[in-house]
Amino acid sequence: MQHTHDVRKHFLDYFRQQGHAIIASSPVAPLDDPSLLFTNAGMNQFKDVFLGKSVRDYQRAATSQKCIRVGGKHNDLENVGHTARHLTFFEMLGNFSFGEYFKEKAIQFAWEVSTNIFKFNPEFLWISVFEKDDEAYQLWTKFIPESRIVRIGEKDNFWAMGDTGPCGPCSELFYDKGAQFGSATNPANDLSGERFMEFWNLVFMQYNKRADGTLEPLPKPSIDTGAGLERVMSLIQGKENVFETDVLRGIIASIEELSQIPYVAHDARAPAFCVIADHLRCLSFAIADGVQPSNVERGYVLRKVLRRAVRYGKMLGFEKPFLALLLPRLIEIMGKDYKELIIAKERIADVLTQEEEAFFRTLKRGGNILNQIIENSKEQISGSDAFKLKDTYGFPLEEVQLIAKDYDLQVDIKGFETLEREAKEKSRAAQKSTSQVAEENLYADFIAKHGQCLFVRDGSGVVTGKVLAIVSDGQFRDCLEEGQEGMVILDKSGFYAEMGGQVGDSGEITSGPNCFSVATVQSPFKGVIAHIGKQTQGRLSVHDTVEGAIDKTRRQRIANNHTATHLLHWALRQVLGEHTKQTGSVVDESRLRFDFNHPKALTEEEIRAIELMCNEKIRANIALSTYELPYEEAQKREDIMQFFGEKYGNVVRVVDINFSKELCGGTHTSHTGNIGYFRIAKESSIAAGIRRIEAVTGHEAESIAYQSDRTLQELSTLLKTPLS
């Protein structure tokens, strides 16, 4: 039997032989694309390449991409467990052409892979094309009789990533599983999709959908294809549904062991096994890639998925957290292909367990509240009560309905739905606004015209550059007059733009007597360095040649604090253990703040031990070095700290202090000795399982020491007791 691991490999090997670069999956949470809740297709990481906003050193690529389809445009959550093919987490095999080959080759590749690599019997294959796409229709007739090619309309055969972004007509490949899976006679009339299983979608990328709904032609027609690996596996392994293929069935076996209930396809409890197996993968990969269950956005979606898993878990008799107990099997099966699972295993287990514990408590409380509601209700449970149970207590509507039935009560579904719609609208409004998207398009156009701004990292901190643009009151302007505030974009700059937790630099941009005072620097779009501040003297015009000088004293203090953050990260792992991973950080000139996962408060001894270790490394005055590596190589280096939630470029930068190596783009001090002295000012909790350390260095650290001395002196005077 061919295993998932082998099919994935054979697919990628095939495309490698056809001249495609094999690119690693991007994280399931696209941290740099807030228009997208989760990575929903292989093409996401190439969005800018399709749009012509960035170029890669390859024109053909292939991937096996981790995808999550919950929330957003593509949402399969409620189907999971109730169909043979839907999953919230799945792997998408895909090949891509960026303006190189188009329909003909894409169709030929898909046919060869389907018949030679997947080894599907061609007689069972069917094709759909977009109803107006005669060209694709003709191309397919080379491989398959016309009787098995159908034309389908826009709803199914025009693919778009989201409300905006690359899109185009598509052509899908189907496998006819036979008459026992339904009476449909072709993919166009198979409404349930159970008989004609769609396993591969070829998108002929031709347009960019703009925020106003218009379709703008892409610079070059391109190809984006996606084949659901689990669906392909169900066909290769001759299984009735995706849950019976090797990977998911392996997880189900672990659920059987834990629940002591056998999985029997089609029985009433089968959906519970499927839901748990799927949701475990979705949750584990999302957590490994840096998402935490919470009340907002991605975190909220994750919370919903976890709660659904728990509800189904209850059907199998689980009354306390169980997901972390299934995690070892998932890691055993998928860890060798996705190392992030191994690296984050403790964190995943902790997050799952804490979140489940909280939900079990909630269910108990919700159950009690429902009992009170039932007692007080005459004929029906009001929409607002049902909504409160769901929204506040996570108590599902279906359960409210089931229980209400036992008491001969109706549920006001209409009222419930109105409230739910309102809540959804509110959360949509919290997502990226259309104006933000429009603003991004503006910057993208800007980069297309001028190229990226160059960050001059090293040197004196004084860089001569040219003013490319001035923005004031939300408009591009030709100049800035004395007293006006605005944003200045230069072709070259030594100013560091706020990123990775490090604040932006400040300083001055001058041309002769004219001076723009830079309060901070941001990067509103990749490749744009925006100096924000005020024209304090004279005027500044586009095309001026200027001298940008950063505030070097402030930069040095920021750099000291950034290096101290790396020391702290290293010391935390020595003192508390390898599970300690950064979840957030802020570095400015007066302090550093570091969030990390750890289940409990730090003891006084632990805090002192961490301080001692950092100060020892400071006194050793170790020289730092920085260098670049191809990301693929860095990924293989276990000695380099890296965060799987981050999206890195093809080349990454390593900050190396011998004992500590981290991928980091920030600015650092040259020798640890420059930090002077390190003190932890505060340790606290910011969320379940997440601690925060606030620390200071140099002068600020000295001030803390003097402050405690003063307090001691005052106490000694007050108590009339000598200090020693």
Ligand code: SER
């Ligand atoms: N983007 C297309 C899809 O998701 C093909 O990969 O179906």
